[in-house]
Amino acid sequence: MIAGILAVDIGGISIKAAVLDDQGRMLTDRLSIATPAPCPPARLIDLVADLVQDMPTFNRISVGFPGVVRQGCVLTAVNLQSEEWAGFDLARALSERLGNYPTRVINDADMIGFAFTSGTGLEVMVTLGTGFGTAIFRNGELMPHMELAHHPIAEGRTYDQYLGDAELKRVGGQIWNDRLNLALGLINTLFHPDQILLGGGNARCISTDLPANVQIMPEVRGMSGGAALWREDLSLTGQFSG
Known part of the structure; x- marks a missing residue:
């Protein structure tokens, strides 16, 4: 080989x-x-x-x-x-x-974003796992690192604290999905991306209707x-x- x-x-x-x-x-x-x-x-x-x-x-x-x-x-x-x-x-x-x-x-x-970016337009990769990770690509080029995970989103808590695995287990899928929709709305308002790509182990827990520009990507x-x-x-x- x-x-x-x-x-x-x-x-x-x-x-x-x-x-x-x-x-x-x-x-x-x-x-x-x-x-x-x-x-x-x-x-x-x-x-x-x-x-x-x-x-x-x-x-x-x-x-x-x-x-x-x-x-x-x-x-x-x-x-x-x-x-x-x-x-x-x-x-x-x-x-x-x-x-x-x-x-x-x-x-x-x-790294995960490189697997899924189409190379066209502005794309935001979001990983849902232990925490909440982000990567931004413009026409396939990785932008200077801008991590949303430790930025406040609601109730004085960060994206990590609000949407991480511990919170999913604590509040349950319905509330977590509502919070995810809030986060996606904020990302759309901040960046107006052509695509938001969702990955990570907890992407399998998504049960809410997603905005038209959001796709769930296969973890493997x-x-x-x-x-x-x-x-x-x-x-x-x-x-x-x-």
Whole structure:
């Protein structure tokens, strides 16, 4: 098998991995393991190493991470519940652990967005999981990171606090869906996007009528965005570490 790209999607609920070709097609089944809480860096790296130990040959690594990432280093990781993440060079640490392959790390919503963006117009990717993640694309180009998760939405609470997995379990599906409609209305008012793309594990809990420009995307395809991190035009922007 031709060496591919190892794509790792780190979430507050689960860690997923698969090997992709350069077009983002999955060359393996997607493997998954539960994310512990808390999940400090050393624990995460051990889990990823165990998860991918039997994967076929790869020569590059792409990582989607649930927090703010700059040049492969983590700035915030609220949903992993460990202060050890602040300033941690995840790209370097994973590269060294998995065989010194070139490694690039990006926010998880950004990576998932690359899997689904049409490349036309203004598109907003929203991930519904442990928290509420966002990525904005203009004609297929990732815009400078603008995370809505920690911005207040209602009742003095942030999007994360208002629509995260803990609130879904606490208030139930009906209220959560009402809140989601409020959030989508605000995003439409703020950005007037051509499309809003919904993904993440809790997208399966959507039961409300959605605005005409909103689509629910299949979760299993989200990892294919990892191939985009190795396109030449992206690697030259300095947004990723490798």
